[in-house]
Amino acid sequence: MDAILNQVPIGIAIGAVLLLAALGLNFTFGQMGVINMAHGEFMMVGAYTAFVTHAWFDLNPDYALLLAVPAAFALTGLLGLALEAGVIRHFYGRPLDTLLLTFGVGLVLQQIARDVFGAPNVDVPAPAWLAGGVDVLGIRLHHARLFILALAVLCVVAIAYYLNRSRPGRQMRAVLHNRDLAAITGIPTRRVDATTFFLGSGLAGIAGVALTLIGPTGPTLGHNYIVDAFLVVVVGGLGQLRGTILAALALGLLNAFSEFWTDASLAKVIVFVAIIGFLQARPQGMFTVRSRALT
């Protein structure tokens, strides 16, 4: 019984990783409908930011990771801003072109990482205080996982506050609901688009820093997570924060339990079959935007 209970925090932890990876996509893909294939590479840039704060600036690994979080957010956010302004802006409404272009940008970023840091994986030492774990009611919770969970919760709270309470956040939602009407009321939709892209990309950077705690840090890091991240956003419903959260948790738990009862290869199959089944029943995902638009 303990063993089964143990899968709950593991599932939540997997969900937290998925959630962090998907939060940024929730903005760029969910809110704006831009399929940014370079999103995974933004995570990779975030992961290398963690490496650089430790290795180049020679900071104590005990707090280098904490500094890497805002640094990665800013860096990948600016990168996203540049991508939006330089490339994607000119291709709004042309999803196929955007997909191919951003895929190309992703390959370029990978190659730059390979040239700068070398093809082998680099080592990002985890802070000593993240090793080990605590036992709560017979369930083992790892510090690294708790840290990722805390980071995900923090991001969600910040996003929810931003979208619901702040003026630019509300403008973002207005643009999502009805772009033309929002423009007529004087909302600068161009600037809102840029901000959305900045936030979405920055969140990818934060996810990248967190991923260094649980996986290899190499030029192709983004590839491991990008498909799962898209799945979470699609299952949750486009542009729906609560949908993204629920979908990430559901997929995480499903993954943990199917791996527990079968094995890792079969668990992947089960998750995919479940997603296909779910999307057959609800093609629009868990939640949809209620809008008065006629489209």
Place this chain on the structure above:
Amino acid sequence: MGRARPGSAATSLLAATTLALSGCGPAGGSEDGDTVRVGMLHSLSGTMAISEVTVRDSVQLAIDEINDDGGVLGRQIEPIEEDGASDEATFAEKAQKLLQSDDVATVFGGWTSASRKAMLPVFERNNGLLWYPVQYEGLEASDNIVYTGATTNQQIVPALDYLVEQGHESLYLIGSDYVFPRTANQIITAYAEANDLEIIEEEYTPLGHTEYSTITGEIEREEPDAVFNTLNGDSNVSFFQQLRSAGVTPDDTPVLSVSVAEQEIDGIGVENIEGHPVAWNYYQTTETPANEDFVSAFQDAYGEDRVTSDPMQSAYNAVYLWAAAVEEAESFEVDDVRAALDGIERDAPEGPITIDGDTQHLAKTSRVGEVNEDGLIDQVWSSEEPIEPDPYLTGYDWADDITEVEEGE
């Protein structure tokens, strides 16, 4: 993935540089001139490039050294380089090209079992000779391949002997989901039955898997005496990181790996794997005079920060063994060279090695080491004497059922 164009451009560039480096005659040189062509076939692109490029560098080093010493039978070795691109179909295609168009005397190359199995029919059809440098799952002995890495009775079986010697009574098996780990675990299970070892669990994850919390959770819960790890590639990084954050230390539960060498340790993070055992036949720290020369020659050629590993050393030996067999046969013809293979000896960096003519494997010393704080591996156990190769495990009663394993991925 559009590999044809950039691949071939990179290859010809590399071939040009190697030509310039080895300072031999015009590219048209054939066996009738003063050079002899050999093939080098490794993945210079794709996911295996990280590992295979190091092996390529070692083969190149051996060729340069032999050329500086006057070559083989008075001829300079002229390497023809091709890129296997981490894709077994490409390996087969390039092997065909090397044997038929370039008419090479022999080929050094391959890493994954999939690439070897793809090249095998090509070499058998064309009666070529392939020198394969990596430890593998055994159960193979082609006349057209010389296996210079370890077979199972020189790596996995001694590693199990070591674990039993250390008093371990239960094992947890974790591996990537393909032919090598599955075959290895079959051997381990048969060994365990014969030696009163308990196998607690046998788990496989897809290649490239990064989520190991279910498995580390199980290891914490079941508390096996030791873990036998046949994971390959990047998965090792996630596994060892998550194992450490689960609080499993090498003192509680040592994780013995057979696919983690010096080259991989830095990416895994020394702090994550320090103290865990690994099983190979050679370490950069192996104390032989030949190894001192090899390590310093390699670092002179490629940089002080480069490490040397078992597959690199096996590939380096392969060139010298081939040259010795050619000198012995006084011919570059594959049939003559093969007839001369039996009994060829060499004082290699890993110690004395001898070719067994029947199986075309090497007798070699088995070693278990522990990862130290510098990211190198210190030997903690060795078989002292070279172990005769036994790819079909015919000398082990408990292994009777294993020789029937079906081939494939």
